[in-house]
Amino acid sequence: MKAAVSLPYSGNLLLHHLQSSAPRCCSSTILPPPSSSLLFITSPKTHYHNTNRPRLFNTVRTPTTTSISALSSSMGSSFKPEQARVPPALQLPTPPITKFKIGLCQLLVTADKERNIAHARQAIQDAAKKGAQLVVLPEIWNGPYSNDSFPVYAEDIDVGGDASPSTAMLSEVARVLKITIVGGSIPERCGDKLYNTCCVFDTEGKLKAKHRKIHLFDIDIPGKISFQESKTLTAGETPTVVDTEVGRIGIGICYDIRFQELAMLYAARGVHLICYPGAFNMTTGPLHWELLQRARAVDNQLYVATCSPARDASAGYVAWGHSTLIGPFGEVLATTEHDEAIIISEVDYSQIELRRTNLPLEKQRRGDLYQLVDVQRLNSQGNA
Template structure:
């Protein structure tokens, strides 16, 4: 099993031209590899604008579409584990917001569909309803990174502590969330939620945002890597940037031994409450 994983989060700027987005992502993946990264992750909706009016236009089948082809090639040519952010997927006339993972041979090893759809209404601030077009996923998905179990979520999934806890119970030490938080919720909630999921479950949490743009849905940025101790190991600002950190998996074991909350859980009480 690996002990230290050099991890790069690619906070990239995307536009309306899918081909240009894919070419730009491929270049940034190569740049991250040159910085020594073994695990590289892209943001939510990296190949297209983010919005309910774009999902059907940019949707592709997996693994046969141009985005899957680029991700497979980039993972193989750079010999890295590549978390391909997310992009709209279509299958059986249903649309999903989907994260794919590719191993150093360029093989698809995981596919996670956003489970909790982003349906919110904050008067005077932001209203968004992914369920107008998207269908939710219904499966937890992990992948093996040379003996290390990694769990996947997408953006709004970060708010649901049950998802992260189930991943911890499955043995995950790293959780990865491509995530385009917005200018209303991002400044207040984004960092706090990451620290909460990391502390609750004593795992590393990686979130990858698009770089901030000036039109349409405006992402907060601030991609981040958080340790099981709740320490921010690396954080981007709002513009395009690659951030790096060495994820030392021994820290998971140390924190879990020092503060053994999963051995101290009172399931005898929790289960009783559930039954009432």
């Protein structure tokens, strides 16, 4: 074991680098980092990503002299599974509730914004009446999905009230019905920028998180589907994890689901459920929609819920539909076709622990060979 090195900022990789000059017995041996690199993190009390941007995680460092021994007794393996995520993965937090019903509202969206808001309100009420404690809406549910429409239907969410009738409605129904809402997405106007934004409301109607689509949908499959969200939209700057009354939820919007790194990062932040409001299309939908959802769930051993608009064959962008709930074994728990539908299904977080016991992937990862770095969480620790 090498002596501890005092460094201003921690992180395994930094130490890997500094250690590179040390003699090694063979090319593939990675020396364990000095103890100063090992951060032990308690399950954060509150780290909602809201518009005030508090630091993402509260971290607790163990004393330098004890952390290595604590690590070796708890981890054991020479393959450094705990280093496969940087910072190390957080323990799965105990959710406030283990079993609950989720409602996925696959809504038909029209050009009439007032109608869309009233229609979504009704669907949320129906889902709540059927017992849903968490309701998820589709991507872009307050108007058509098109670059022409985004500026027209955009709302100033931070100003709220009349400046954002769509989210004002969500806040109100969440409070009245005492449910959590993952509000799909609407075009958001902020200064001179537009975002594709998902708002999460708690049971008191409070805006708990706002996710701006991180990966803009810029694709070109000639003769099939071409779209460039970046013509009008700006990409978000941060992943979004929110603690709710129905567990810790990570948010992604549509194309975000193609980036496996985001789901891995959410899993390492202790997320129980990833919600992806998303409008796949008639080309990528049949090819990849279910595949990607199941892959994110099985690889990260957590729940995945998606919610699409219903299909309108006459729309400029025709959505695939097929909103779905996936369990942590990659199993399709509930799904639908492309018409309007409200899916009500049960989430049982005990399944996460069960599957992670069956297949203990987290303990089997090879941190000596690969590491996924959560850049913002790492930086927030460095500045703690």
